[in-house]
Amino acid sequence: MSAARPGILLVLDGWGHAEPGEANALTAADTPCLDRLLGTPLAVLAEASGTAVGLLPGTVGNSEIGHIVIGAGRPVPYDSVLVEERISSGALRSDETLSAALTGAARTGGSLHLIGLSSDGMIHANVHHLRELLHIAALFAVPEVRIHAITDGRDVADGTAATYLETVEGYAAEAGIGTIATVTGRGYALDKSGDLSLTERAARAIADGAGHLIGEPKDALATTGRGEEWVEPSVVTGGDGAPVGPVRDGDVVLFTNFRSDRIQQLADHLHRELAARGVTFLSLAQYDTAAAIPALVHRADAGGGLAARLAEMGLRSVRIAEAEKFEHVTYYLNGREAAVAPVEEHIRISDATPPDYRARPEMSIGQVTEAVTSAARRDDVPLVVANLANIDVVGHTGDHAATVRAAEHTDRAVEALCRVASETGRWVLLVGDHGNAEKMLTESGGVRRPYGGHTTNPVPAVLVPAEGQRVGRPQGAATLADIAPSVLSLLGVGPAPAMTGRALW
Known part of the structure; x- marks a missing residue:
């Protein structure tokens, strides 16, 4: 178990991995911060689709099961x-x-x-x-x-x-x-x-x-x-x-x-x-x-995961997301538990006018960044959890150019939050919940079309340790089920009994 420190868990929605190419909006984007992080020894690719997360073999991942498994620390049979x-x-x-x-x-x-x-x-x-x-x-x-x-x-x-x-x-x-x-x-x-x-x-x-x-x-x-x-x-x-x-x-x-x-x-x-x-x-x-x-x-049980363990240990967390993904860092991450635990604070970032995502790929990432920054500066909050929705939400439009810009806005937000983490002695764990923007074209019957759907590609997971925090390199294959055990380990807490995943760092 690594030395206990407070941290920030950032879910970069739709952040998948694929080789550079015409269809890959992520590698086409100017993302110096994410590129640097992905080049460190503390980066790993995690399976986020198919049986690794509780889906049928070969089935693309999605935000709902992605957040459920991130929170449960185990694959959960999907509906x-x-x-x-x-x-x-x-x-x-x-x-x-x-x-x-x-x-x-x-x-x-x-x-x-x-x-x-x-x-x-x-x-x-x-x-x-x-x-x-x-x-x-x-x-x-x-x-x-x-x-x-x-x-x-x-x-x-x-x-x-x-x-x-x-x-x-x-x-x-x-x-x-x-x-x-x-x-x-x-x-x-x-x-x-x-x-x-x-x-x-x-x-x-x-x-x-x-x-x-x-x-x-x-x-x-x-x-x-x-x-x-x-x-x-x-x-x-x-x-x-x-x-x-x-x-x-x-x-x-x-x-x-x-x-x-x-x-x-x-x-x-x-x-x-x-x-x-x-x-x-x-x-x-x-x-x-x-x-x-x-x-x-009826549903499979997704409880007994990260939220339950944090509540058991009395560790406060703040959950932050835009309206598009708010339920994912609250309800789904908590194993489909609708009640707000006493040790949780939920911050929903709302836009009075639903944006045209093609024209405004930044969405409300500035407000999300401000909310995460404010929570990270508090001494009574061991864990801040946020979803950065841009890559996925804009990716769904099928607009390659807009998705490139969404990735660039996300990169700048991540860079700013890593600086805040450094100032406040926190680690940052970044992970995708499923692939999307790394594949913006599809071909059927010899016809190529814009594609805004999800993929079966793995997702990056990378740890940015706090200054002076000693952690090991991730070993072996990884899945989204390993994220909750990793978060708990970084907080100095052992995994919940229901978890089958392992701490990667």
Whole structure:
């Protein structure tokens, strides 16, 4: 165990590692501080995807599981894995909650509405789960299945929505049931900024059939000039010109995303509007909604990690992030524990006007840096934890030039925080939570497209020790599960019993 010192844990969201190349925005950026740190003997590459963190083999990492594993100190089976297990074993077909809802719909002539992201980015959803759900609906002789497709353009390459809509239609044809009723971009349906006007537009299309009227699902893709994330809420009509699938009294609504945070605003809104009309609500995986929506697949335990150990030892921590990533350094890092522990302080940096990330790639990193600096100068705070969101959030736009600038803003912030750490006798541990900006292009069918999704690449982890602090070099392979044990070791505390990771320094 290293000599105990206070420290700063910086999660550089979307900071992945790949060799320099045309697609790599990180190596194209002028980042002298990060380059210098990555060249030290205390830098290591850590696995942040696939089975190393609790995902299916070959699955890209994401911010949610990344922060969960950083905090848990062990791989945690992700919701997508648990859903796949229920499907492959056939257990979903005999799920009592689902069976009761579909039996009721078949008896009363109600429809099943499937609402979720129609892509296979494996960050929030997997369109292939629709295949099993449609077959289950056919087994229960549900009269109609209405599919409310949410286009992506963020977790997968822009320009691919038409292919995913074809996939959905193919699954419906195979099952002999299912019609796409609405098509809406995730910018509306999966808003996380708190802009309820966006959610309202998505909800009205789904619930009431009120929106841009189209004859075929693909017609919706012509409604945006900002990419498929912003497809206007569109309603498919039948031969009579009427919407084919608004939600009726007594219908069943099933949300098919396995990740909660982006879908829950829409889920709560629809529940408020429709529950009183006898509509049954279900979610494929467990959500953090205000409404009590029964889940078909429940979560794995992610507790007993860093937060629990800090609380046990009475060690105060301050958690700081912009609104985009605030839950990640609080709720997810704490093993999905919503309550704020007495030894924790949470600082959410909010922007009154959601920025255009392409035009303003610095986001609010200046305010984050100020908040970290203030917390680091306090003697009563052994640990400051912050998320620097720029690389990931701007990377998701697919704009290479803007992402280069985001990386440069991040580099300057890291340099400033390392100076503060030096002045206050603190160590700094920097780590990525998943890859993103190191791969900004993708190729399919010989066509190269901008790419704003995540990757399976490893992420850097590097320690900047406090002055005079003696630490060893990291040895052997590393994963995100090693971060919490490392933080505790640097604080002079042993790992929690539930941790399987090891201290790297």
